[in-house]
Amino acid sequence: MTEVKLGIVGLGNVGSGTIRILAETSAxxxxxxxxxxxxxxxxxRNLENKEIPAALAGSRRTTDWREVVNSPDVDVVAxxxxxxxxxxxxxxxxxxxxxxxxxxxxxxxxxxxxxxxxRAIQKGVNLAMEASVAGGIPIHTVxxxxxxxxxxxxxxxxxxxxxxYILTEVEKSGAAFDDVLAEAQRLGYAEADPTADVDxxxxxxxxxxxxxxxxxxxxxxxxxxxxxxxxxxxxDFQYAHTLQHTIRLVCAARLTPEGLILxxxxxxxxxxTILANVQGAYNAVWVRGKYGQDTFYYGRGAGPEPTGVAxxxxxxxxxxxxxxxxxxxxSPFAHDxxxxxxxxxxxxxxxxxxxxxxxxxQPGIIAALAGILAENKISLDAVLQLPSDNKRSLPxxxxxxxxxxxxxTDAVAAMNRLEFMVEPALALPMETSL
Amino acid sequence: MTEVKLGIVGLGNVGSGTIRILAETSAxxxxxxxxxxxxxxxxxRNLENKEIPAALAGSRRTTDWREVVNSPDVDVVAxxxxxxxxxxxxxxxxxxxxxxxxxxxxxxxxxxxxxxxxRAIQKGVNLAMEASVAGGIPIHTVxxxxxxxxxxxxxxxxxxxxxxYILTEVEKSGAAFDDVLAEAQRLGYAEADPTADVDxxxxxxxxxxxxxxxxxxxxxxxxxxxxxxxxxxxxDFQYAHTLQHTIRLVCAARLTPEGLILxxxxxxxxxxTILANVQGAYNAVWVRGKYGQDTFYYGRGAGPEPTGVAxxxxxxxxxxxxxxxxxxxxSPFAHDxxxxxxxxxxxxxxxxxxxxxxxxxQPGIIAALAGILAENKISLDAVLQLPSDNKRSLPxxxxxxxxxxxxxTDAVAAMNRLEFMVEPALALPMETSL
Numbered sequence: 001m002t003e004v005k006l007g008i009v010g011l012g013n014v015g016s017g018t019i020r021i022l023a024e025t026s027a028x029x030x031x032x033x034x035x036x037x038x039x040x041x042x043x044x045r046n047l048e049n050k051e052i053p054a055a056l057a058g059s060r061r062t063t064d065w066r067e068v069v070n071s072p073d074v075d076v077v078a079x080x081x082x083x084x085x086x087x088x089x090x091x092x093x094x095x096x097x098x099x100x101x102x103x104x105x106x107x108x109x110x111x112x113x114x115x116x117x118x119r120a121i122q123k124g125v126n127l128a129m130e131a132s133v134a135g136g137i138p139i140h141t142v143x144x145x146x147x148x149x150x151x152x153x154x155x156x157x158x159x160x161x162x163x164x165y166i167l168t169e170v171e172k173s174g175a176a177f178d179d180v181l182a183e184a185q186r187l188g189y190a191e192a193d194p195t196a197d198v199d200x201x202x203x204x205x206x207x208x209x210x211x212x213x214x215x216x217x218x219x220x221x222x223x224x225x226x227x228x229x230x231x232x233x234x235x236d237f238q239y240a241h242t243l244q245h246t247i248r249l250v251c252a253a254r255l256t257p258e259g260l261i262l263x264x265x266x267x268x269x270x271x272x273t274i275l276a277n278v279q280g281a282y283n284a285v286w287v288r289g290k291y292g293q294d295t296f297y298y299g300r301g302a303g304p305e306p307t308g309v310a311x312x313x314x315x316x317x318x319x320x321x322x323x324x325x326x327x328x329x330x331s332p333f334a335h336d337x338x339x340x341x342x343x344x345x346x347x348x349x350x351x352x353x354x355x356x357x358x359x360x361x362q363p364g365i366i367a368a369l370a371g372i373l374a375e376n377k378i379s380l381d382a383v384l385q386l387p388s389d390n391k392r393s394l395p396x397x398x399x400x401x402x403x404x405x406x407x408x409t410d411a412v413a414a415m416n417r418l419e420f421m422v423e424p425a426l427a428l429p430m431e432t433s434l
Numbered sequence: 435m436t437e438v439k440l441g442i443v444g445l446g447n448v449g450s451g452t453i454r455i456l457a458e459t460s461a462x463x464x465x466x467x468x469x470x471x472x473x474x475x476x477x478x479r480n481l482e483n484k485e486i487p488a489a490l491a492g493s494r495r496t497t498d499w500r501e502v503v504n505s506p507d508v509d510v511v512a513x514x515x516x517x518x519x520x521x522x523x524x525x526x527x528x529x530x531x532x533x534x535x536x537x538x539x540x541x542x543x544x545x546x547x548x549x550x551x552x553r554a555i556q557k558g559v560n561l562a563m564e565a566s567v568a569g570g571i572p573i574h575t576v577x578x579x580x581x582x583x584x585x586x587x588x589x590x591x592x593x594x595x596x597x598x599y600i601l602t603e604v605e606k607s608g609a610a611f612d613d614v615l616a617e618a619q620r621l622g623y624a625e626a627d628p629t630a631d632v633d634x635x636x637x638x639x640x641x642x643x644x645x646x647x648x649x650x651x652x653x654x655x656x657x658x659x660x661x662x663x664x665x666x667x668x669x670d671f672q673y674a675h676t677l678q679h680t681i682r683l684v685c686a687a688r689l690t691p692e693g694l695i696l697x698x699x700x701x702x703x704x705x706x707t708i709l710a711n712v713q714g715a716y717n718a719v720w721v722r723g724k725y726g727q728d729t730f731y732y733g734r735g736a737g738p739e740p741t742g743v744a745x746x747x748x749x750x751x752x753x754x755x756x757x758x759x760x761x762x763x764x765s766p767f768a769h770d771x772x773x774x775x776x777x778x779x780x781x782x783x784x785x786x787x788x789x790x791x792x793x794x795x796q797p798g799i800i801a802a803l804a805g806i807l808a809e810n811k812i813s814l815d816a817v818l819q820l821p822s823d824n825k826r827s828l829p830x831x832x833x834x835x836x837x838x839x840x841x842x843t844d845a846v847a848a849m850n851r852l853e854f855m856v857e858p859a860l861a862l863p864m865e866t867s868l
Contacts, residue, residue, distance in 0.1 A: 029583070031769055032765075032770070034770055140580075142572050146564070148466060148746075148750050149459070149747035150743045150747075289743065291455050292570045293740055294732075294734070295571060295734075296730075299728060300726065300729075308583075310726075313579060315583070331466075
């Protein structure tokens with residue numbers, strides 16, 4: 001059978017991993033598909049310094065993406081440049097030209113995925129995005145096909161490798177967040193501007209995509225409650241461990257009687273849960289189905305080759321569909337029709353909470369705080385105080401029984417007005433149901 | 435678009451879970467596919483006592499599977515009766531009649547999967563078998579599509595829920611294997627004849643299927659080195675814990691310079707590995723790829739509804755292909771052409787080993803054993819002896835540095851001839867690379 005011709009746009013980390021795998025595994029690809037994939041064109045802003053494997057020597061090289069997406073010699077375009085403006089133009093032009101597209105672009109897909117999918121349907125082509133979330137974990141394939149027969153009721157993820165790396169380093173070393181971040185930046189594990197990672201925005205885009213897939217709802221990332229990890233201290237890990245928990249940046253999507261509740265926030269999770277074993281830059285997704293119950297998926301979150309595997313696997317699937325002349329594709333969103341998402345505020349959700357205070361050591365602190373909890377009808381669960389010499393900023397922790405987020409927020413606001421508070425209280429939900 | 439019509443053969447555990455999910459999620463299925471699935475016929479040996487959901491009241495009922503597989507009103511047959519003789523006849527007749535088949539039958543697929551797949555190709559229909567291994571984990575979809583672009587170098591699995599349940603109970607309770615097995619039988623977690631589970635044969639069939647998928651080789655289960663868990667005692671867990679390990683029935687497939695090495699056997703695995711967290715009746719698969727590195731998949735190994743999700747997800751995929759009129763299917767074996775498996779004996783593989791002895795307490799034991807190790811050029815790593823009062827059958831453990839299985843087997847045979855040995859030594863590999 002004749003080959004399917006690929007156009008690769010972008011030779012950064014993911015692009016270079018992709019072409020390396022395509023070059024090294026061409027025999028396996030042909031064995032699995034029954035026909036070869038050929039890289040017809042590669043595009044990079046700057047082609048000098050780019051290593052192109054010898055096996056791809058015959059491919060056309062260009063610095064103008066238009067030459068790739070408009071070429072009659074390209075069947076499938078892999079958009080691997082990232083960002084939203086040019087990437088969107090590339091994807092739209094390719095789809096408009098009747099070419100299928102494979103993308104690794106989480107921001108683009110979180111922002112405009114459903115519209116781009118509608119465009120692909122109109123043109124009878126495919127749009128594949130396995131690489132856009134949790135590079136090494138084939139979670140799209142799992143949600144779109146592997147467990148498509150289940151009814152998903154909850155999805156939890158550790159979706160940002162950088163913040164997970166920082167949290168596990170703070171946990172292991174006991175060093176402060178800022179020091180660990182600086183070291184991560186020095187080692188190239190964190191960006192010079194770490195906002196997208198440590199403030200939760202990257203994870204939020206990924207949760208938007210996975211929730212659309214899992215629940216068939218059109219979800220805008222900006223509607224997701226998002227909190228970063230900057231306030232987590234080594235002390236929080238000490239207290240969390242005392243409570244047999246650890247702390248992770250948890251992306252959560254839960255179908256509740258009130259509707260779908262989405263959040264990205266640091267949370268306490270039991271040490272006994274498999275999610276607590278996700279260390280360093282790894283990613284993981286935990287899915288709870290009505291019928292299949294709990295399944296768990298774990299792997300590299302990023303990296304040229306793990307993400308390249310996702311791109312190549314998508315290219316193989318799309319190529320197979322092109323060769324079969326099949327007009328029937330599987331929506332990357334698992335549903336062809338996405339319902340509009342009516343966001344339900346996290347305020348309604350009930351959770352046990354961990355409240356960590358820094359106070360001036362003086363009599364009457366517990367009484368004052370317990371009084372505010374009582375006024376807000378919040379039941380106190382435990383008061384914990386590990387040894388500390390710092391009498392001017394003494395840490396201690398109160399855990400409370402399940403209460404609504406709204407009640408907790410109100411109580412914490414009242415507590416923060418007390419004169420002995422050195423800094424605002426830190427309130428973290430405890431995901432005891434994991 | 436018009437419906438796709440299903441024939442369900444078998445209303446045992448998996449069949450009843452399947453029709454319940456089909457009945458309860460029909461709206462979601464139609465939303466995802468764009469057309470409905472209709473259960474046209476159900477077949478069970480005995481239809482009395484079978485609960486058929488009200489939503490499926492219009493379906494034809496029969497006790498003769500021929501009525502289902504020969505019916506012009508059935509597009510896809512789900513073979514859910516298990517066993518090999520009749521099941522094979524059902525699958526072959528259905529494929530012969532040009533109907534696609536979904537099966538949950540691991541024995542049948544391990545024995546005759548590649549031949550049945552050849553038959554499906556000839557007839558231009560599909561054969562799907564996600565439910566045949568690790569019911570709740572969509573591992574077929576992952577290997578066939580999700581990470582199809584990777585080159586798999588190793589696969590480790592905990593694939594038998596019953597034996598994992600028994601091992602974790604022995605570990606937690608310290609009770610003897612026989613007592614835990616008897617209790618598991620009383621609770622219905624183990625069969626009256628537990629051989630298939632505790633002697634590793636069930637896991638072996640599953641490993642044969644997964645290895646064919648992962649490595650593109652035609653693998654006969656009987657060529658897989660297989661050892662059961664009957665000799666594992668609470669004492670082994672005590673020693674394993676002392677070594678920061680635990681013990682699991684590990685299904686392993688490794689691509690080595692010598693070839694593919696397959697085994698099903700109890701092994702020591704580090705406590706820190708995520709695989710060590712697989713408790714009770716859960717299943718897990720760990721895949722190591724050349725490019726994507728490590729990924730890990732975890733879920734229920736069995737149960738009517740988790741396995742039903744796998745069947746329904748397969749039915750949806752097959753129905754989509756039927757509706758699209760696509761002649762191009764994805765081989766359940768990931769490769770359309772399976773190479774013949776040339777088995778490589780486990781004898782060549784090098785591992786650290788755990789050797790546990792039961793001896794009559796007398797002087798000279800360590801010297802005698804160390805002498806045999808030295809004769810076989812095996813380097814001793816540690817000698818461990820936890821307190822014990824039983825001087826007539828004293829347990830103790832030697833761990834040795836990586837040595838070939840052949841060398842270990844020879845040394846153990848020599849040790850077993852020593853007069854102070856109360857029972858043959860137990861030799862378990864230590865999977866330290868996990």
